[in-house]
Structures are given as C-alpha cells and as structure tokens.
Amino acid sequence: MKIIIAGDGKVGSTLAKQLSAEGYDLTLIDEKSKVLEMSEERYDIMAVQGNCAEMEVLDRANVKEADLLIAVTNADEINLLCCMLAHGMNAKIHTIARVRNPEYTKQVYEMRGLFGISMMINPEGRAATEIGRLIKYPGFLKRDTFAKGRVEIVELRVESGSKLCDLTLNDLGSVIKCSILVCAVLRDGKAIAPNGHFTLKENDRIFVTASPTNLTMLLKNLGIITHKAKRVMICGGSRISYYLAQALLGSGISVVIIERDMDRCKQLATALPEADIINGDASNEFLLDQEGIANCDVLVTLTGVDEMNAMISLYGNSCGVPQIITKIARIENSTLLNSLPIGSVISPKQLSSNAIVRYVRALRNQAGAARAIHYIADGQAEAIEFLVDENTLHCGEPLKQLHIKKNVLVASITSGLKNTIPNGDSVFEKGNTVLIVTSAKQVIYSLNDIFE
C-alpha cells in the first residue's frame, strides 16, 4: 500500500517509524530539507521537499497512485487544503487530516464531506479524552478500551504491601475473587509474557484485561481507594487543558488552570467562565501551595516543556496528591521517566499516531483486519482487537488444542454483550470479538497470523 505523509513533525516521524516497520511504501513531504534528511537516514522512505498543499509537490510525491494521504503539518488549513487537492487529483485516495483548532473541530462533520476527508484527528482532543477517562477511573496508570467499551486493558503498579505482592498468577483468582487476566508484566523495563507460575513482585507494572464490572471489583478487593475526583489542578493552559477543563466542568468537577501567559489566561477565562484561571508560573512551588496543591484530587501537568511537567508532578507527589497525570511530548518510552513517581504518562503524538496506524491497518485488509490496536508496556507489547469472520481458521475449537505462536496471548473473547476471560476450554465463533496481546516485534495483521 502506498502512503504519503505530509508533515515530518512529531506525529509525522512517529508514523513514519511505525508504518515503515510494517513495510508500507512511504513518501514523506516537508518544507524543511533537514528533517527530511534525518528521516530518510532512519527509515526506508522517500522524501519530497516542498509545500504539501502545492499540486506540483503532490504530483512529485505520486499522489495519483497513492492509497492514503496523512496530512499532519502544524497548520490546519494546509492539512485541509492538502487533503482537498489530493482528493481532486485522485478520487480513490483516502485522506486523514490533523485539525486541532477548537473552532474548526466544531464543524468536523460538515468539513469531512466538503473536503473529501476520510478521518480527522485532533491530537489534543484525543489526549484530553484520555486524561478525562483516567480522572474518572482512578487507580490505574493507563486504560485502553476494546470491543466498544466492553473489554479494557488497564495498567497497575504492584505497590509494596499490596495483596498482589509475591503472588503466583495461578492463585490470583482466589485472592482477588474476580475474573481477570494478567497479559503482560513490565519488570525492570522489560516486558514479560507471564504463565501461571509467574510470581508478581513489588514495583512490577502489570497489564490486566477484564470487563469494566470486574475491574471495579478488582479495585475494591485490592483496597485501592476509588474516591471520585472533585478538584483538579491543571498546570499549563494549552489546547489540551481547554478540552479537558471543558469536559471536567461539564461533569461537575472544579478546575484550576495555572498559565503563565496573560493573553492566554484571558482567552481561557472567556471560554471557560466556571474555571479558576490563575496567571502565574506553574514551576513556582509557592504559587502551587497557594492554589492548594495539597488539597486537590488530581494534578495534571500540561505545560509545553516535558522536563517542567515531570518536575511539577514530582512536587505534586511529595505533596501527597492522590492522582497525577503527566504529559510527555518528546521523550519516547523513557524507562528513566517511568521509574519516577510522576503517575500516568500521556503522549499526544503517540495517541494520534496509534489511531492513524489503526486506520491504516483496517484499510490494508478490509476483512479480518485489526479493529483496534494499543501499545502497552512502553510500546514493547501490543493489544490488538479482531473480529472473527468466515475466513478465520479454527473456529469452535478449544484454545488448548490450537497451536498458537509463542508470545501471543488470547486475552479476551466477547460475544454479543458477554465478555469472557478465556481458559483452555474457551472457543471463539464467527461474530465474536477477540483481543490478542503480543510482543510488538511480531507483526500480526489478521487473526489467522496468530496460529503456528
């Protein structure tokens, strides 16, 4: 499949990395020849230098033969124009545009038709939704939903003194009294696919699949406090802050936003009359104390500087804030950062590039393709959702009789509204949704790829 990526920025290069590893024909367009050269040296791609909203440049990138155009430059208008032109030059092309201006996102549905765009993506909006979900369900470091919300994969840290400490997975069910499956464990920066005899240790990060009801049970039985957040402090007044504050205020949570720039503060105050907008430097501990960091339920650090976010989160941790969410934009899957007590880490570029990769895989193979993909365990493992169709092999055979590849785990089977955590006797049938967890090195395109 031939894919053109317009814009070699943060999202563009993350996409180039993921998609070139999966063997697509990639062409990157950017105005800066320097970043293009870097990408050209790192990944197997072709580089075209120029403005992606210029027909001559699109022609040089061979848009007439391409199957998909992903416009992720930093300007919304260029992205839209680029998609529109590409659609005009090749009626069959699929287009994805990044549109981040809140004023445009209101008219997403109308614009999709007008510009011939197949998918619009708003990284900040997506990040805000993700943070909102984490705030509404505290206790987990990360939470991904599959099968239309009927299955979830959550990440938990095994705290010292927890019931999970020194527990083998075979005994798990009897201790926590609910049906869950541990599909991956991250220990010392390495992902492990555990078996029944695996013993959990302190500071392991475990990835658990279960239905939402079982997850609530798990939290209750583990004694993790799940009090509802009432007061959220947001450091930095970026677009994510705006989307997040809007959503939180809508569900009756009070919000404090600390922002350094006066003009931005005024904008936010106009757009969010119910929120407390504080003009000041969020790295100033005195200011944080003054605004009551010790009394807030959630601290979200969303300033434009990764290091600052990490520092403020560390300070929040020392003040005893129960839930902390840190935005890290540039540093990828850093083991160093994950060892710090900065709570859940959100990476907007990773979130949007995951969404795009998911779309690409669905496009590649309309039937039998993955419906959703999430990277878990610092990107070392993937959780992939498939629909069982008529082409799927081994329907109706118990899992214990199947020869499934090493490092591949069937994490859940959903039929209709019912979700089961599979054991050796489980079977999947046509129409079911199956969740697979596998190491990220193995590329699995369709469900049949999991068999030996």
Next chain:
Amino acid sequence: MNYKMMGKFISRILLVEAVFMVPALLISVFSGEMKSVLGFSLSILIIFLLAIFLHLICGNSSKSFYAREGLVCVGLSWIVISFLGCLPFVISGAIPNFVDALFETVSGFTTTGATILNEVEGMPYGLLYWRSFTHWIGGMGVLVFVLAIGSSGDSKSGFTMHLLRAESPGPKVGKLVPKMKTTAEILYAIYIILTVINIIFLLIGKMPLFDAVCTALGTAGTGGFGIKNDSIAGYSPYIQNVCTIFMLLFGVNFSCFYMLLIKQVKSVWKDEELRFYLGTVLASIALIAWNIRGFYGTIEETIRHAAFQVASIVTTTGYATTDFDLWPAFSKMILLMLMLVGACAGSTGGGFKFGRLLLILKSIKRNVQQVLKPQKIQVVRVNGQSIDERVLENTNAYLAIYVIIIVVSCILVAVDEFSLTTNISAVIACFNNIGPGFDAVGATCSFSGFGYFSKLVLIVDMLAGRLEIFPIFILFLRDTWKHR
C-alpha cells in the same frame, strides 16, 4: 563502530562475489584452460570460506548502524572485493605479480579499464570474461546488488540510503520509489535489460557470442577492457556505431530511463543535465570531426571515429577505434576536457559529472550577478526546483578536493619520470575511471611501465574516483576508527 554488523555485511558481499565467479569458472572448464580452472575454483573456495568465517565470528550483532558505519562499509567492501577479485589472475599465473593483478582488478571494478597487459589476446577466456564482468558489476555497484537481492528486512532501516548514496554517483542521490529494495531492483532491471539489448544488437552485427558478451559488459559498466589488442578497431563499422550509441546510453542518468518507463517523457526531455550532456557530446563530435578532416578516407569514417572517441571518453568507457594520440592538439584538448567532466550523475560512468558542473556553472553565474546587484537574492534552480545551499557548498567542496587529489597524485606519479602529458593524463584517466590517457598511456599503450608505487597511487585514485572520494578517504581518518 559496529564492527560485527559490518563484518556480516561484508561476508554477504563476499558470498555474492564467489557466486559471480562461477560463470567464469564454467567458461574456463569449457575452453579447457586448466590453469584458470584451478585459479577460479581455488579463489571461490577461499572467498567462500572467508565469508563463512566472517559470518560465524560476527554472530549476533546489534542493529545500530549509522552514517559512519555505512560509509566505512562501502569503502571496506570495495577494497576487500578488489583484493579477493584479483586472486584468479595470481593463482592461474596469467598476471603473476600481485600489484599488477590488483591494479587490473581495481581497474575492472571501478570501471576504469586501464590495463597493465600489453598482450590481451593471449589471455585465457575465463579471465577475459571475469575482467569484463568486474566492469559490469562495478558499474551499477556491488552493494546496490546486495540490496536488490537481500531480504527486505535489511533495507527497512534507513542506513541503506548511505550505501546507495556512496555507490551511485552524483551530487544529489534520491530513491526512485519509497522502498530501497524496490529502487535497487528497478535500477538493476533497467541495467540488465539494456545490457541484453546491447548484446543482441552486437550479435546482429555478426560479432562472436563471447566477444559480444564481453564488449556489452564493458560498455554497460562504462569500463573499457577490450578483449582484442586494438580494442574495437577491428570490428565492422556497424558494431562500432552500436557501441557508440550504447556507451552514450549508459552515460545517461538511470532515473531518466525510469521516467521513460513510467511515461513521463516530458520531464526527461526537459531534464537540464541530459540536455547539457547531449549538447556537449554533439558539439564535441562536430568540432573534432572538423579538426581531423583529411585524416580518414571518407566523411562517414571521420564522423564515426570522432563520435566513437567522444562517446568513449565522455562516458569514461575507454574503448578506442583509432589511436587518438595521433590527432591534432585541438582534438586532444577537447578529449582531455571531456575526461574531466565525465558522464551524467546516476549513470554507470565516472568523472566529475555533468550534474555537478551544471551546479558549479549556475552558482558562478549567480556570484557574478551578485557583484552587479549585491542586494539581489537569487536561488539556484535545476529543472525548476530550487537547490539547497548545502548541496551547492558540498559541490564546491567536492570540486576543490577533486582538484587537490589530481594535483597530489600527479606529483606522486611523477617519480617515474614519464612526460608531463603522460603523468597528468594517467592520473586523470584513472581518477575519472576512463582508462586510456595520452602519450605513454595512450589508447594503444598500457600502464605496465609504471613502478609499483605509482600503480598503488593510481589504484587508490581509481577507488576514490569510483566512490566519489569520501568513502575511501574516511578510511584514513583517525576519528573514524575511534571507539565511541
């Protein structure tokens, strides 16, 4: 420096070289030349064992491979294949002296075509074929071949870009299609098809099969090893004209052929480098034909010889149909200038490249205009696209280092006390991968008169010329080998 990964890569190249020797071995077997059968079979065995040995000791290697490793890998690979490629000559006893055999092999792989043999016709067929074949594989590049046949997994990472850049000549090397493997496959497909067409045309002219294959291989790589003492002079005018046309074709940027294949005739027609190249060729032919009028019996013969020599020199092939050393000074001067320029970027030819000359001329024009209007901002454009300032800087730097190498080599070679013309033309002919020069290294003579030291200097010149200087030169830098 990731030595293990480099070792693995080189072991693959060695395997490829061993496989390439098999046809030469078969030819030796068929023609019953026992000495060269022994030479090739022993060489294949040695190369094969060395490849296996390298592969084993380099076992599991980490994948970190950057620009530096890529460039060093190219330089080392070419040196290694040259050293091992000369084994058949030494073992079979055809060229018993090691330095001579190395000169001959490097001259082959770098598509120079400068020979130390005074008597070519006595050589065994297997070795003659191997000599011509080294031109062919060296023309498009051994590493590009490995990329084309290798698993797609290797080329996924971008470092292969450095391999392509180092091996295919020109100021600005890009891929034809997004995938490196496909790009390499397309290049070799075009190359193989053109070579086969060339063979067919030669066979139509009643050239014997073996002669046709060897001549076509030498033409395709723009090499120039002939299998006759008088090069192409003994063949019919038809064959000479076929050679002229195909030499010119192989001097064209291969992306032009690709553009023709995907029916973008217009952009080929408008290509400035191609126009510059063809224009220069036609003008040179006209000027030389006028200058040498009266040397030959008919106008047809005059033009044929002028065209052949111009094509042979400008594409850096080095075949000859006549001894152009006897031509008047004006013609020789034109040929010397053409030697310096070389063929188009992205072709199999050597030299400074028309593409670079175009960039230099355009930036000179800009600088001159800058004197008149100092405030005017001007962007250098080729084919309507603006050229990055860094590419221009690199091109200027390349010109400087190019001249310095020629000057230094001339001084070093001068210890052999040949005439000024001989010295300068020998260095230019080797560095630009042409083959014959003037005077004592003219079309009818050989390089056998030079001493070992001069031969070694010329060997380095040939390699540096083929790989466009940097991959060879960084091997001599201490920084390259420092542990990091």
